[in-house]
């Protein structure tokens with residue numbers, strides 16, 4: 001049961017985001033069918049009208065749509081939820097997989113006013129072709145941001161993370177003078193996390209071909225952002241090193257203490 005927040009005053013509006021992103025209020029992990037759920041798939045807003053809570057749902061231009069009682073809802077305006085409806089994400093209540101086989105949508109919920117979303121449907125009816133891909137998807141998931149790993153970096157314990165996620169984690173621990181430990185298994189490590197391009201390659205070969213174009217673009221953006229962050233970090237580190245060695249040079253020391261440098 002996912003409790004939706006209620007609204008106590010007329011000027012207020014409370015939003016809940018449902019999606020794959022860690023920033024979602026209700027996160028739908030992609031265990032059943034990869035990329036069925038978009039990062040910020042849909043939003044449910046609670047507002048107060050005539051002294052009672054009114055809930056509206058909009059689809060955030062998700063790849064596979066949001067459905068209320070099997071009707072695809074629009075991205076603009078959305079629709080009001082009256083209560084006791086089945087809301088499904090990524091498809092209607094019964095979906096069809098790539099092989100044309102029917103399966104129960106694992107992301108369907110009964111909406112109950114003032115209570116929230118109660119999961120319905122049998123999750124054991126996962127699509128048939130998922131056993132091996134599910135395993136790969138789990139290996140390729142970063143346990144910091146819970147999204148697919150981009151610009152992979154590995155620790156000695158063999159856990160992989162996005163470059164940006166793990167370097168941020170590493171720097172935060174270092175800045176606090178704390179020992180560095182793996183965010184997944186807590187094993188201590190000493191050296192900096194190392195890039196693992198073979199994991200990126202594995203992703204490209206196994207998951208990328210199944211990805212819708214929109215997801216692929218959003219992944220490209222994440223890769224570019226991670227590489228930019230890593231380059232900026234490297235530059236900063238190099239500047240610090242240069243400054244430190246410059247400050248140690250006899251010329252600079254002499255300059256600072258006001259002595260003439262020997263000819």
Ligand SMILES: [Zn+2]
Nearest residue numbers: 142145162165
């Ligand atoms: Zn990450």
Ligand SMILES: [Zn+2]
Nearest residue numbers: 157159182185
């Ligand atoms: Zn680990």
